[in-house]
Amino acid sequence: MKHSMEIPMDQGVRPCRRPAPMLLLAMLFCCLFVAMTPARAQTATEMDAGSNDTTTTTATAGPVTVTLRNNSNNPSGNTFAAISGTAPTATFTILNQQYATAANLATNGLSIGGALTGNPRYDTMDSIGTPTNTHFTSLPSVTSGSGISITTNHAISLSLPTKGLQESGANPTGRQHVADIQIDFNVPIANPVLHFVGLGGTASSKGFVTEFDLLPALSTGAGNLTRLSGNAAFAVSGNQINNNVPNAGASCGTTSSASCGSVAVGGSAVTRVYLRAYIRSNQSIAWSSSATAGDAFQIGVSGEVSDMTATISGTPASVTAGTTYPGLSVTCTNNGPNFARSTLCQPIVSAGTVSALTCNPAVPNSLSYANGSKTITCSFSYALPTGGPYPTSISFSAATGAGNDRNGGAVLTAGNNSSTPLSRNVVAAALVSSRKTVSVHSEQPAGCGTIPGTPDPAAEVVIPGACLHYVIRLENYGTVTAPGLNLTDILDTRLIFAGATLSGVTTTAAGYAFNKPAAQTDCAVSTCTIRIQNGILPARSAAEILIRAIMK
Structure with a gap:
C-alpha cells in the first residue's frame, strides 16, 4: 500500500640584505623613538581624598565604607573623578576580636582609627611608616612600583595596641591571631589590589609586625595572592603576607623595617576579601601595656570595574519557519571606567536556533574602555526549524556582562546587561x-x-x-x-x-x-x-x- 501527497508552497620569501649605513642609522633612530614613546594611560579605580571623610574620629570596628573613584590617567597621573551610575564601594569591618571586647576596643583591640594612628580613620598613604611611591602598584597590568602616589592616594588607618596581649598573657614570640578584617565590595572587582602601609612597630625594645592570611573559604571570588611590589621586608608566600626581617621596626625605609607593599587578590569578580590578622615577634620580651605601644598601619584598595551594555541589529522583519536569516549581529560595549574582564557577549532568542556565532574579539576576553577598542561585535545566523508548533512571535535580544561589571556582573539578564527585546512575528505558513x-x-x-x-x-x-x-x-x-x-x-x-x-x-x-x-x-x-x-x-x-x- 502506498500514498502520495501534494501541498502548494507559499512560501614567496625575499632574501635579507645588509642595510646601507644611512638606512641603518634611520632604523636605529626609529627604534629609539618607539622606545621613548610613553605608554597610554590605563585607568584604575582607587581611593583618594574624595572617597571618605579624613577627619579624626573615635576608634571603631566598623563597618566603614569608602567610595572608590576613577583615576583616568593612571599610572602616571592623579586625575580623580566620581564614577557615574553605580559607584563601587569598599566596606571595612573588624571581626573576631581575640583580645578585646566592645568596651575596651580602643585600648586592647584591632580598630579602624584609634590613638595609634592619631585618630583619623582615613588618610593619605604617607601618614604612617615612611613609605615611597615605588613600594606600591595600582594594578597587576601596570609596571611594578607604579600607579600609586602616597601623597594623593588614601587608605584606611588601623591601630593594633599590644595591651590586650599583655593583659591576657599572650606568648611573646610567634604569630598571635588578633582579629579578622573583612573587606566587602558592593560590585565585583577584577583582581583587586590591597596596599599595606607600615606593617610593624617597636615598644620597649621589642619589635613586632602585623601579618595576614587570606582565607578564600570566607572570601567571595578571591582565590590567591600575588606580590606586585614592596620593600625588602614585604613578603608574600602562598596566601600569607609576612615580614621577612628578623626584628621588625616601624619604618619601611630602614634595614630592620616595617613592611610596605601591594598584593593582587586573584579573581575576575571579587566581592569579599577576608583576612586573618596576626601580630608576630621574634623577641621574647613581654608585650607592652603602654597606651602608645602597638602597630599603626594602613590598608588601601585599587582595582578595575566596568559596565557592559549590549545592542542587537539585523533582525528580520518577520520570521518564516525553515528560512535561515544570516547577517544578524550583537554589539557589546564597555562603558568603563576601566577594563572589563572575562567578558560575555551573545544573542538571546525565545525560540529557534542560533548558528555560525562569531565574535570579534573572541569571548571571553579583557575589553578596553577606550574609544575604538571598547566593543565586541558578534555576527550570527538565525532559523526557526520546521516541524512546529510555532509561537506567534520571536523575541530577539542581546546580552553581555563581565566578571567586574558593576551593573549586573556576569549574569546575562541582570542589571543593564541585556537589551530591550525586539519582537518579530512568525509569518503565517x-x-x-x-x-x-x-x-x-x-x-x-x-x-x-x-x-x-x-x-x-x-x-x-x-x-x-x-x-x-x-x-x-x-x-x-x-x-x-x-x-x-x-x-x-x-x-x-x-x-x-x-x-x-x-x-x-x-x-x-x-x-x-x-x-x-x-x-x-x-x-x-x-x-x-x-x-x-x-x-x-x-x-x-x-x-x-x-x-x-x-x-x-
Whole structure:
C-alpha cells in the first residue's frame, strides 16, 4: 500500500640584505623613538581624598565604607573623578576580636582609627611608616612600583595596641591571631589590589609586625595572592603576607623595617576579601601595656570595574519557519571606567536556533574602555526549524556582562546587561505532515466495511479473510490554513476494498473531492485508489482517513 501527497508552497620569501649605513642609522633612530614613546594611560579605580571623610574620629570596628573613584590617567597621573551610575564601594569591618571586647576596643583591640594612628580613620598613604611611591602598584597590568602616589592616594588607618596581649598573657614570640578584617565590595572587582602601609612597630625594645592570611573559604571570588611590589621586608608566600626581617621596626625605609607593599587578590569578580590578622615577634620580651605601644598601619584598595551594555541589529522583519536569516549581529560595549574582564557577549532568542556565532574579539576576553577598542561585535545566523508548533512571535535580544561589571556582573539578564527585546512575528505558513499505520481489526471479514465498528482485541494475525484497518493522519503544524490539499493512496493488490472515511478536512473549496473504490472491489482487478482533491486543512489541526480492506 502506498500514498502520495501534494501541498502548494507559499512560501614567496625575499632574501635579507645588509642595510646601507644611512638606512641603518634611520632604523636605529626609529627604534629609539618607539622606545621613548610613553605608554597610554590605563585607568584604575582607587581611593583618594574624595572617597571618605579624613577627619579624626573615635576608634571603631566598623563597618566603614569608602567610595572608590576613577583615576583616568593612571599610572602616571592623579586625575580623580566620581564614577557615574553605580559607584563601587569598599566596606571595612573588624571581626573576631581575640583580645578585646566592645568596651575596651580602643585600648586592647584591632580598630579602624584609634590613638595609634592619631585618630583619623582615613588618610593619605604617607601618614604612617615612611613609605615611597615605588613600594606600591595600582594594578597587576601596570609596571611594578607604579600607579600609586602616597601623597594623593588614601587608605584606611588601623591601630593594633599590644595591651590586650599583655593583659591576657599572650606568648611573646610567634604569630598571635588578633582579629579578622573583612573587606566587602558592593560590585565585583577584577583582581583587586590591597596596599599595606607600615606593617610593624617597636615598644620597649621589642619589635613586632602585623601579618595576614587570606582565607578564600570566607572570601567571595578571591582565590590567591600575588606580590606586585614592596620593600625588602614585604613578603608574600602562598596566601600569607609576612615580614621577612628578623626584628621588625616601624619604618619601611630602614634595614630592620616595617613592611610596605601591594598584593593582587586573584579573581575576575571579587566581592569579599577576608583576612586573618596576626601580630608576630621574634623577641621574647613581654608585650607592652603602654597606651602608645602597638602597630599603626594602613590598608588601601585599587582595582578595575566596568559596565557592559549590549545592542542587537539585523533582525528580520518577520520570521518564516525553515528560512535561515544570516547577517544578524550583537554589539557589546564597555562603558568603563576601566577594563572589563572575562567578558560575555551573545544573542538571546525565545525560540529557534542560533548558528555560525562569531565574535570579534573572541569571548571571553579583557575589553578596553577606550574609544575604538571598547566593543565586541558578534555576527550570527538565525532559523526557526520546521516541524512546529510555532509561537506567534520571536523575541530577539542581546546580552553581555563581565566578571567586574558593576551593573549586573556576569549574569546575562541582570542589571543593564541585556537589551530591550525586539519582537518579530512568525509569518503565517502551513506545514503539513502525514503518517500511515495499519492494524488487524478482525480475523473475520464480516462487518469489515462498518467504520468505526468494534475491533476484536484478540485479532493480531493477518490471515486470509482478516479485516485490516489503515489510518492516514494528516497534521498541519503551521499557523495558517493549508489549502489545495491533495493526497493519493493505493491499496495492495492482495486486498479487497471494504470502506473508507475522511474527517477533519474542510470540503468547501471548488473542485474538492474525496474519491474511493466501490465496496468489495478486488484491488488486483481494478486499482484501489483513495484520493483527496483540493481539500483544506485548518491551521494547527489534524485530519484522518480510515480505510478497511480484506486480505484475500
